[in-house]
Amino acid sequence: MRGPTADLPIRFENVTVSAGAVTILDHITLTLASGPPTIVVGPNGSGKTTLLRAAMGLVKPSAGRITWGERENVPRACRAIVFQRPVMLRRSARGNIRYVLRSSGIVGAEQKTRIGEVLALVGLEHIAGRPARRLSGGEQQRLALARALARDPAVLFLDEPTASLDPAATKVIEDVVHTVSKGGIKVVMSTHDIAEARRLAGDIIMLHHGRLIETGAAMSFFNTPKTDEAKKFLAGELLI
Amino acid sequence: MPSDVSALQLVLTGDPALVAIVRLSLAVSLSAVFVAALFGLPFGALIALTRFPGRQGVIVVLNALMGLPPVVVGLAVFLALSRSGPLGSWGLLFTPQAMVIAQAVLVTPIIAALTRQTIEDLWSEYREELTAMNINATGRIATLIWDARFSLVTALLAGFGRAAAEVGAIIIVGGNIDGFTRTMTTAIALETSKGDIPLAVGLGMVLIAIVIAVNALVWTVRRAGERLAG
Amino acid sequence: MLSRRHLIAIAASLVFGVSAHAQEKSIVVASTTSTEDSGLFRHILPLFKAKTGIDVKVVAQGTGQALDTGRRGDADVVFVHAKPAEEKFLAEGFGVKRYPVMYNDFVLVGPKSDPAGVDGSKDIVAALKAIKDKQAPFISRGDRSGTHLAELNLWKLAGIDIEKDKGPWYKSIGQGMGAALNTASASNAYVLSDRGTWLSFKNRGDLAISVQGDKRLFNQYGVMLVNPEKHPQVKKELGQAFIDWLISPEGQKAIADYKIGGEQLFYPNANDPSA
Numbered sequence: 001m002r003g004p005t006a007d008l009p010i011r012f013e014n015v016t017v018s019a020g021a022v023t024i025l026d027h028i029t030l031t032l033a034s035g036p037p038t039i040v041v042g043p044n045g046s047g048k049t050t051l052l053r054a055a056m057g058l059v060k061p062s063a064g065r066i067t068w069g070e071r072e073n074v075p076r077a078c079r080a081i082v083f084q085r086p087v088m089l090r091r092s093a094r095g096n097i098r099y100v101l102r103s104s105g106i107v108g109a110e111q112k113t114r115i116g117e118v119l120a121l122v123g124l125e126h127i128a129g130r131p132a133r134r135l136s137g138g139e140q141q142r143l144a145l146a147r148a149l150a151r152d153p154a155v156l157f158l159d160e161p162t163a164s165l166d167p168a169a170t171k172v173i174e175d176v177v178h179t180v181s182k183g184g185i186k187v188v189m190s191t192h193d194i195a196e197a198r199r200l201a202g203d204i205i206m207l208h209h210g211r212l213i214e215t216g217a218a219m220s221f222f223n224t225p226k227t228d229e230a231k232k233f234l235a236g237e238l239l240i
Numbered sequence: 241m242p243s244d245v246s247a248l249q250l251v252l253t254g255d256p257a258l259v260a261i262v263r264l265s266l267a268v269s270l271s272a273v274f275v276a277a278l279f280g281l282p283f284g285a286l287i288a289l290t291r292f293p294g295r296q297g298v299i300v301v302l303n304a305l306m307g308l309p310p311v312v313v314g315l316a317v318f319l320a321l322s323r324s325g326p327l328g329s330w331g332l333l334f335t336p337q338a339m340v341i342a343q344a345v346l347v348t349p350i351i352a353a354l355t356r357q358t359i360e361d362l363w364s365e366y367r368e369e370l371t372a373m374n375i376n377a378t379g380r381i382a383t384l385i386w387d388a389r390f391s392l393v394t395a396l397l398a399g400f401g402r403a404a405a406e407v408g409a410i411i412i413v414g415g416n417i418d419g420f421t422r423t424m425t426t427a428i429a430l431e432t433s434k435g436d437i438p439l440a441v442g443l444g445m446v447l448i449a450i451v452i453a454v455n456a457l458v459w460t461v462r463r464a465g466e467r468l469a470g
Numbered sequence: 471m472l473s474r475r476h477l478i479a480i481a482a483s484l485v486f487g488v489s490a491h492a493q494e495k496s497i498v499v500a501s502t503t504s505t506e507d508s509g510l511f512r513h514i515l516p517l518f519k520a521k522t523g524i525d526v527k528v529v530a531q532g533t534g535q536a537l538d539t540g541r542r543g544d545a546d547v548v549f550v551h552a553k554p555a556e557e558k559f560l561a562e563g564f565g566v567k568r569y570p571v572m573y574n575d576f577v578l579v580g581p582k583s584d585p586a587g588v589d590g591s592k593d594i595v596a597a598l599k600a601i602k603d604k605q606a607p608f609i610s611r612g613d614r615s616g617t618h619l620a621e622l623n624l625w626k627l628a629g630i631d632i633e634k635d636k637g638p639w640y641k642s643i644g645q646g647m648g649a650a651l652n653t654a655s656a657s658n659a660y661v662l663s664d665r666g667t668w669l670s671f672k673n674r675g676d677l678a679i680s681v682q683g684d685k686r687l688f689n690q691y692g693v694m695l696v697n698p699e700k701h702p703q704v705k706k707e708l709g710q711a712f713i714d715w716l717i718s719p720e721g722q723k724a725i726a727d728y729k730i731g732g733e734q735l736f737y738p739n740a741n742d743p744s745a
Contacts (some may be wrong), residue, residue: 045379056372058368058371058372076374077374077376078370080372081372083368083369084370086369087365087366087368087369089366089369089385089387090469091387091469100373103373103374103375103379131467131468134272222352236420259486273507305509318478321541322543322544323542323543323544323701324541324542324543324544325542328543329703331703332543334498334527334529336543349624366623378728415527415529415530415531416529416530417527417529418506418512420513420527430648432630432648433507433646433647433648433652434501434507434643434648434667434670435647435648435651435652435655435670435671435672435673436672436673437673439670
């Protein structure tokens with residue numbers, strides 16, 4: 001999965017995604033390269049979710065193209081995503097992880113070890129046997145994260161993972177993101193929380209109405225935003 | 241069966257003729273559900289997971305077939321299995337096997353339609369995650385069927401309830417032969433028409449007990465499902 | 471633990487396990503509900519099986535349906551009580567030969583209150599005339615059975631075109647003898663029944679025998695082998711063995727020995743060539 005990964009960099013070349021008459025992503029050109037986390041920000045409806053899904057390979061562009069490591073149509077084996085509202089399989093917490101591992105052919109002792117590792121990473125080892133659907137919102141988000149990490153992906157996408165969580169649960173998620181990023185996984189995460197973006201970002205991508213407004217290193221985005229929209233957004237004035 | 245003995249006495253003392261009738265009823269209906277599941281489960285799952293022109297029409301027809309009148313099914317199977325009919329050479333008319341076939345025809349749409357609904361609902365829930373996890377087609381079907389197992393068992397029990405309670409189909413294709421194709425429902429019909437009401441009532445009591453047991457089982461399965469898998 | 475293969479084998483054998491039954495010595499006899507309901511078969515069939523080892527499976531239907539079953543080849547032997555219909559069956563080539571076996575009789579059953587004033591009569595034709603004149607409630611089987619055909623014949627003998635002359639007092643229910651008796655009992659009506667079913671009927675309500683003993687109420691039974699030339703799979707040796715036994719002294723005695731409440735129901739007359 002990891003090592004010199006064939007999936008990076010992920011390049012968007014003039015990508016447009018439309019659904020019927022509605023344009024969701026409007027001529028986006030950007031690059032996601034290995035390194036510190038890339039945080040995608042923007043008001044609601046700006047296209048953050050679709051951007052992540054397209055980079056994951058779940059959404060085909062209506063125009064333009066997306067390449068992974070300079071190739072098109074690369075299978076998703078080394079990428080994983082945590083959806084905004086993750087769906088738990090009707091099994092225990094442990095069972096959800098086991099499911100993902102078994103589908104990649106990881107069984108036996110190796111499987112058992114790995115399950116223990118990722119559950120410990122997100123702090124869920126103590127409820128490994130509980131039915132996943134009866135976990136709290138925060139616990140389910142952590143389990144979804146553990147599930148995504150189980151196969152040691154090269155790129156991890158997270159769609160507003162802390163949007164509905166309390167500060168304590170948010171901290172757990174952010175700590176895990178920090179840890180795995182340091183461990184070499186490329187994290188691409190969307191958030192509407194500017195403070196969270198500040199805490200986690202290496203790079204920032206800002207979207208508004210499906211258009212790319214600004215990208216750049218976190219420091220320069222936060223301290224010296226170049227566009228009006230970015231300035232307004234950072235001032236908390238760009239709500240939709 | 242001696243009809244001057246009280247029906248309750250027969251039920252409580254386990255009169256051998258009564259036991260034979262109950263056993264035949266259960267054997268026929270259970271076999272019918274088994275066969276219906278063999279066809280209905282995969283078919284329902286297939287409709288749930290594939291897209292093709294006319295799909296909505298198929299779903300409407302499938303749901304409508306759940307309400308097939310048993311006598312109509314009985315007549316159709318009778319015409320097919322009669323010696324003068326297309327499948328006459330099988331020699332199955334007036335046998336328990338014919339009753340199994342008729343009930344299987346009756347129950348398959350129920351199982352298929354309920355399976356389709358269950359699998360389709362679960363698929364719409366699981367679709368994104370399973371796609372993101374790169375699960376292949378076989379894997380998806382297996383996962384959906386396993387994760388939906390409690391609802392699917394409920395569908396099977398619904399099919400069994402329908403089969404165990406019907407009389408129209410099996411009386412036509414089975415011929416209600418004494419000691420051979422006489423089940424609880426056909427015996428009740430017969431004893432009522434002979435005016436032996438107490439005996440008919442006794443059989444009815446057993447049948448209702450079975451129906452209640454099946455419903456209790458459905459409830460238990462649902463509860464177990466919620467408890468174990470959430 | 472049953473493997474999947476085992477389960478499929480069990481299912482297959484349950485559905486298609488014809489072999490088990492086809493090999494056994496058995497025949498299918500299409501007969502009438504009134505004969506079955508009288509309990510005659512429960513009495514004589516075990517005797518036949520003990521002697522020959524042949525299992526007789528009786529499918530009890532209305533006479534019309536029983537003859538149809540024979541026409542379709544779904545039975546080996548037909549044993550009904552409607553001579554004209556039986557002779558038509560033979561003429562059409564579906565039967566080999568008709569053997570008279572026995573007769574029983576019909577009785578007119580009615581409410582004890584006797585609205586038509588026919589109680590105790592020995593004249594069925596006069597009784598039916600009275601019922602029509604008084605418009606007393608009457609239940610007809612209406613199912614092309616031997617009993618139904620006999621009833622229609624009696625109306626004709628009474629000079630009544632029942633199809634034209636019937637009114638709301640005449641109810642045709644299209645069902646068997648038991649159902650007709652149930653309906654008559656529930657609505658205090660007259661009904662023509664075979665004696666056997668009446669004797670075994672438990673739900674009598676206010677009904678009792680009003681008219682009996684008229685020779686025109688006698689009901690003749692005949693048995694026929696379904697023609698193997700029309701339906702090659704008919705079990706002709708086993709079927710003929712059953713017919714031979716029915717008309718043999720042993721079979722005839724078994725028929726005569728069948729009693730309900732001490733009363734004989736069926737009178738064997740296989741040796742009566744005009745029957």
